[in-house]
Amino acid sequence: MSNINIANKRVAKSDVLYHIALSEEMINSATIAILPGDPKRSEYLAKMLDTDATFLASNREYTSYLAKVANQNVIVISTGMGGPSVAICIEELAMIGVKKFIRVGTCGAIQENIEIGDLILSTASVRLDGTSYHYAPIEYPAVASFSLNTSLYRSAQTLNKKIHCGITGSSDTFFPGQDRKDNYSGYIRRHFINSLNEWRKLNVLNFEMESSALFTVCATFGLEASCLCTVLAKRTTSEYIDKSKYDEGMYNIMMIIKHSIENNFFS
Incomplete structure (x- = not known):
């Protein structure tokens, strides 16, 4: 459940966010994100979930793929190493509707x-x-x-x-x-x-x-x-x-x- 004490900022569906290079339209209603560290692992892990997983974007340490599991869209996006880049990723993914985050x-x-x-x-x-x-x-x-x-x-x-x-x-x-x-x-x-x-x-x-x-x-x-x-x-x-x-x-x-x-x- 979102924190009712904060604004829970969202952005326009077509807005591509600066760091992760994703928009709400691009992630197609995905609310689950899987977060590896290494950008080279994103495709490898996404295709374990869905052999037809598709490339979304790659910017800085953030390389992302969209997979489908049980009719749900799931993002696999790398974060790089350490807390600062993870926090940026969470902030921007939350702005486009992601609710669940699993670091792997x-x-x-x-x-x-x-x-x-x-x-x-x-x-x-x-x-x-x-x-x-x-x-x-x-x-x-x-x-x-x-x-x-x-x-x-x-x-x-x-x-x-x-x-x-x-x-x-x-x-x-x-x-x-x-x-x-x-x-x-x-x-x-x-x-x-x-x-x-x-x-x-x-x-x-x-x-x-x-x-x-x-x-x-x-x-x-x-x-x-x-x-x-x-x-x-x-x-x-x-x-x-x-x-x-x-x-x-x-x-x-x-x-x-x-x-x-x-x-x-x-x-």
């Missing part, structure tokens, strides 16, 4: 029981970013949509896909904010040294770079958001990024989303 991508697991290729559905995010502060104070929680997450989880269970649900650490940086020792300088600010162990003890499951902005922006606007990632790094044993199960993980993610849409998000 990769992450590093920080709990021993989570393996390469496993899926993680974020219930909330630790706000280690800067973008979310421009929308709400730190006391405001970055939480996923309960109804959207519930539907995705039910689909995962139905499809017998292994999935972990819990809190995600969402950092503005890939190296220092995630306490990675494999950075260029070898230096990590004192504030972040051993932060991975602290977050592990606080039962945070993984690190990525977008969910805190996604959840905060969508919550303030009264929009629905989820984040579903596959694990490429098992940080309890190594900082190595293992892409061997990437394709399998992303396929599983897209099948979960497709199943949820086909079941009308179990509404």
Whole structure:
């Protein structure tokens, strides 16, 4: 449900928005957006949903395709990396009628029981970013949509896909904010040294770079958001990024989303 306390700005149906290069006419009444990071993944993921998915636009980091699932139009649009570009994408998509946002991508697991290729559905995010502060104070929680997450989880269970649900650490940086020792300088600010162990003890499951902005922006606007990632790094044993199960993980993610849409998000 939209936030009744804000104007919920919409634009003319033919207006092509500056960053995403899309208009309401172009997306043909789509209200669901799937948000990968890499522009090169947009077509790849859209055609997992619909082999006839069509190209919409490509501008900056935003490359978009339109797919059809169970007679519903679905946008797959890349956001680039990090919170600022995600927030811009959400703002402009909301202006042309999108209501549900599902980030899909990769992450590093920080709990021993989570393996390469496993899926993680974020219930909330630790706000280690800067973008979310421009929308709400730190006391405001970055939480996923309960109804959207519930539907995705039910689909995962139905499809017998292994999935972990819990809190995600969402950092503005890939190296220092995630306490990675494999950075260029070898230096990590004192504030972040051993932060991975602290977050592990606080039962945070993984690190990525977008969910805190996604959840905060969508919550303030009264929009629905989820984040579903596959694990490429098992940080309890190594900082190595293992892409061997990437394709399998992303396929599983897209099948979960497709199943949820086909079941009308179990509404």
